[in-house]
Amino acid sequence: MTSSTTTALLSRKGVLTWSAVLLTVGLTTSACQSVTPDAAAQGTPSASASASASTTTSPAAAVTITPRDGAKSVRPDAPVTVKASNGTLSEVTMTAASGASIEGELSADKSVWTATGGLKPKTTYTVTAKAENADGASTSTTSTLRTLTPKDTANYTVIPSSGVVGVGMPVVIQFVSPVDKDKRADIEKRVTVSATPAVKGTWGWLDGRQLIFRPSKYWKSGSKVHVTADVAGIETKKDLWTATNADTTFTVGSAMISTVNTQTHRMTVTQNGKVLRTLKVSTGRPGSKTETRSGIKVILSRESEHTMDSTTVGIPKGQPGYYRLKTEWAMRLTWSGEFLHSAPWSVGSQGSANVSHGCTNLSPSDAKWLFDHSKMGDVVKFVGSSRGLEEYNGYTMWNQTAAQWGQKSALAS
Structure with a gap:
């Protein structure tokens, strides 16, 4: 009894076991047979579809800003660059704490941005950049830098600063201290003159302190001239840096061009090509150290009163030729001290003899008339x-000539 029961149980277990195996095989066979082209077309995942779904996205764009974030005592002439890897730059801004923007140039492939505007000393700048990878995903970066504090500042003036000037008036960038020769080209590259009507002209260095622009010919009366000096951040000599930019606008007035003949003792004054007056004059004694110089001069300044002092031209008090005279209606022509001015003491010689210390003497009434009709930049030959x-x-x-003057440019080949 017991034995037969045991056999039945084993037999039942065997049936169950083989049934399970047959069921497993049957299911496997059925699954393989059901993957048909039609089934795949109806949305059953295929091997190729699974591979596509697992493909990774493009790497994120990276942005590098030079100098590094937080850099201090940066030279104002140091290059500032923004570079993108694994993508292209879509936006770059550089601003000072004041809000002033610095211009820049983007490379053709949009991978590098380089600052082109001059940086000012002792200033903090913020650079913000955005780059995009191949999928259009953006990466943003912000960095700050601070420029060095110079030991001293290279100060300069733009002349004329405004107003109405004569047709011979040049544009002058005048420095207090001389600019080193190897720094002059840096200054010259960053000054511009625009005029209406347009003119051709040339920059040249009169000396180490004066960078001068002159048109090829005298300015045309009525011209409007704008001067821009974007020269901040240039080391003009060791430890001496420019700190500011400047610009000015002026107008060219009537063409006042006069000729002084030292032999006939006459001054012919013309306005826009028409003779206004011929004035009697007395100039410097011929053959002396104070003989009036020949050449084309330009009125540098006008003063209703000016004290003439021989010590400024090397003749000290107590020496022969010393003088100290208060004059009226003075118009300066040279730095060495030649003026057009009123000289009531030499009226008797005006028109007939040269008795001055180098200036051009006129009667009080003629000097007042000339002063009233003259302006800085008028031409006197x-x-x-x-x-x-x-x-x-x-x-x-x-x-x-314009060509000769052009050879004085720091950029002349």
Whole structure:
């Protein structure tokens, strides 16, 4: 009894076991047979579809800003660059704490941005950049830097600063201290002159302190001129840096061009090509150290009163030739001290003899009339003297051709 029961149980277990195996095989066979082209077309995942779904996205774009974030004592002339890897730059801004923007240039492939505007010393700048990878995903980066504090500042003035000037007035960027020769090109590259009507002209260095622009010919009356000096952040000599930019606008007035003949003792004054008056004058004694210089001069300044002092031209008090005279209606022509001015003490010689210390003497009434009709930048040409005009002695560039003046450019080849 017991034995037969046991056999039945084993037999039952065997049936169950083989049934399970047959069921498993049957299911496997059925599954393989059901993957048909039609079934796949109805949405059953295929091997290729599964591979596509698992493909990774493009790597994120990375942005590198140089100098590094938080950099200090950065030279204002140091390059500032923004570079993108694994993508392209879509936006770059650089601003000072004041809000002023710095211009920049983006490379053709949009991978590198380089600052082109000059940085000012002792200033904090913020650079913000955005780059996109191949999928259009953006990466943003912000960085700050601070420029160095210079030991001293290279100060300069733009002349004229405004107003109405004569047709011979040049544009002058005048520095307090001389600019090193190897720094002059840096200055020259960052100054511009635009005029209406347009003119051709040339920059040149009169000396180490004066960068001068002159048109090829005298300005046309009525011209509007705008000057921009984006020169902040240039080391003009060791530890001496420019700290500011500047710009100015001026207008060119009537063409007042006069000629002084030292031999006939006459001054012919013209306005826009028409003779207004011929004035009697007395100039410097011929053959002396104070003989009036020949050449084309430009009125540098006008003063209703000016004290003439021989010590400024090397004749000290107590020495022969010393003088100290208060004059009226003075118009400066040279840095060495030649003026057009009123000289009531020499009226008797005006028109017939040269008795001055180098200035052009006029009667009080003629000097007042000339003063009222003159302005800074008017042209006065002197002829008849054997003494030449030194190149540095005033705005003397009109004594050279435009091509000759152009050779004084720091950018001349």
